[in-house]
Amino acid sequence: MQSPRNNRSFTQLMAFDIEPQWLQALVTALSEQTERLARDHKGFLSASIQASEDGRRVLNYLQWQTREAGEAAFRSFESGEQDFWRLIQAHRAKAVTFGSFQVLHNIERSLDNALHCQLVD
Structure with a gap:
């Protein structure tokens, strides 16, 4: 039996293909944009x-x-x-791939070094 979709967290993944000379500028721009999204929108959990x-x-x-x-x-x-x-154009991304995913299973290490596995309902 499948669980209701709204009980699962949601992940967005963007992959950029760029020339190495644009790396730092793109990382800086994405960092600034991600911080704005985290600050201005409810429901933010994490980013990388x-x-x-x-x-x-x-x-x-x-x-x-x-x-x-x-x-x-x-x-x-x-x-x-x-x-x-404009961010994509400014940093001359050759390709950008988008993906959206529902989290089904998490494995995390806690501060006490224990592993915690969670099957998301």
């Missing part, structure tokens, strides 16, 4: 910006309490003062 070792790929991972929270934040990202499409 990661770069490949060769500097040609950047991943931006945002996790939200609900799909609705994530989609509302992304709509503002698309049309806000710091327009997402």
Whole structure:
């Protein structure tokens, strides 16, 4: 039996293909935009910006309490003062891939070094 969708957190993943000389500028811009989204939108859980070792790929991972929270934040990202499409153009991304995911299983290490596994209902 499947669980109701609204009990699961929601993840947005954006992968950027860029030239290495644009890496730091893109990471800075994504960091600023992610901080704005986290501050201005309810339902934010976490985010991560990661770069490949060769500097040609950047991943931006945002996790939200609900799909609705994530989609509302992304709509503002698309049309806000710091327009997402201008961000892509300014940092000369060759390709951008978007993905949306529901979290089904989490494994985390706590401060006391114990592993906690959670199947999300």
